[in-house]
Amino acid sequence: MQKKSGTITPVKVKNGTRFNAQKQYKGVRYSQRFQTREDAQEWLDDLAYLGATDSNGNPTRKAKAAQLIIDEIDQQRERNTTPTLKECINLFSSQSDLKSAFEYVKQLNRFLGLLDKPVNEIGRLDFELELDRIQEDRGMTDSTRNRYQAAFSSLFKWLARHKDFKQYQLINPTIHTPRGKEGAGCMLFLSKDEQVRLLEACKASKWDGLYLLVYLLLLTGSRRNEIAQLRWENVDLSEGILYLVKTKNGSDHAVKLPKQATALLKEWKISQPLSNWVFQHRRDPRRAMVNFNGYWEKAKSAANLPAELRVHDLRHTTASTMLADGYSLEQIKETLNHKSVMMTNRYAHALGIKETVASRDTDFLSQAGG
Structure with missing residues (x-):
């Protein structure tokens, strides 16, 4: 049905008939569906005042009301095209x-x-x-x-x-949002006996790589993803060196391994399908095994270790073990790849490079399953 202010079209729906009202305005088609023809016509009549001005050339009250209807439709259209x-x-x-x-x-x-x-x-x-x-x-x-x-x-x-x-033109909603008070933090440290128990539990895991991954974390004090996302191209098996690139503090880091760790890596590489990743995904060698939380939780429970123990606490453990073995904060700083001794002192972290890893007495780690 054609009206001066626009078009009304009946539409059959499941529960009867609805009426689509349409109007062209500045080259853009606007439409709305109503339950009755009268409501549709009233909507079109309201829009008929678009652009109306008073004697002074200012938009009339009805023109402003009509523009609000158009603006709301424009905003809805914008919302529908903006990514969620x-x-x-x-x-x-x-x-x-x-x-x-x-x-x-x-x-x-x-x-x-x-x-x-x-x-x-x-x-x-x-x-x-x-x-x-x-x-x-x-x-x-x-x-x-x-x-x-x-x-x-x-x-x-x-x-x-x-x-x-x-x-x-996104505005970051976290700007000026107050941050919560940081606690002193609870860092867990495993004793040597607890480290051995954990490795024994890892050996029994359904994922064969868990033992070697946790062993390397305890050995080097590296961060979780520095080992979990390690590529074979960054492993020198002939010299026994891990090259950790783009680490958290922004610098590359080379770790000299003891002979036993190098031997384990060689055995692991031979046993695995061809992949760029040292720890490849169980079902897709093209991906790294970055999510091993389920296996970690089961091993942790089997070793009767605290439920709140995190993978990152293995880094703390390396630091505390080195401290107990008489290493200096400066040596631990080098091992942990920290920028300053203050960071090492605060968190007691340890990330090993140079000879600090290779020279550690880590024979106790080999007791797992021995």
Whole structure:
């Protein structure tokens, strides 16, 4: 049915008939569906005042009301074409080269109340309310809450640099969001007997690589992903050296291994399918085995170790063991690849390079399963 202000078209639906009202305005077609023809006509009549002005050339009250209808439709269209947070997380997961991207993605996917929201509509209040919910639901400490906030901030910083997102002029919702008070932190250290028990449990794991991975972590004090994402191209089996590149402190790091560790790596390489990764995914050699949490939890439980023990605590363990064995903070700093002794002193970390790893008395680690 043609009307001066637009077009009304009956549409058959499951529960009867609805009426589509359409109007062309500045070259753009606007439409809305109504239950009755009268409602559709009333909508078109309201839009008929678009562009109307008073004697002074100013928009009339009805013209302003009509423009609000158009603006709301435009905004809805923009929302429908703007990527959601979930879509942005998936893009971040597939394209980001951040070492911590895998952990960030896990944390970001817990913002359930925001996943379907257009990313350019997420404001500070939206973020804080959802972060409050996550903290309460998961019983998180303020320190852990800060890690979630950091993950969200990293996503928005990454999006801001992405060429496809510059048009949205995104504002990072974490800016000016207060951070929780960081606790002193609870660092666990395993005794030598506990380290042996853990390695024995790892040997019994359904994933054969868990033993060697944990052994190297305890031996070198390296960070989790520095070993889990190690490539064969960065392993010199003839000289027994691991080359850890792009480490957390920004520098490359070379680790001299004792002969036994080199022998284990040689045996492991022979036993595995061809892959670029030292620790390849069990079902896909093209991927690194970065997520071994299930196997870690079972081994930890089998070794009767604290439930709160993290893989990162193996780094603390290396440091504490070296301290007990008489190594200096400077030597431990070199082992942990820290930039300063202050960091070493604060966290008692240990990441080994040069001769500090090769010269350690680590025979006790070989007792597992012996």
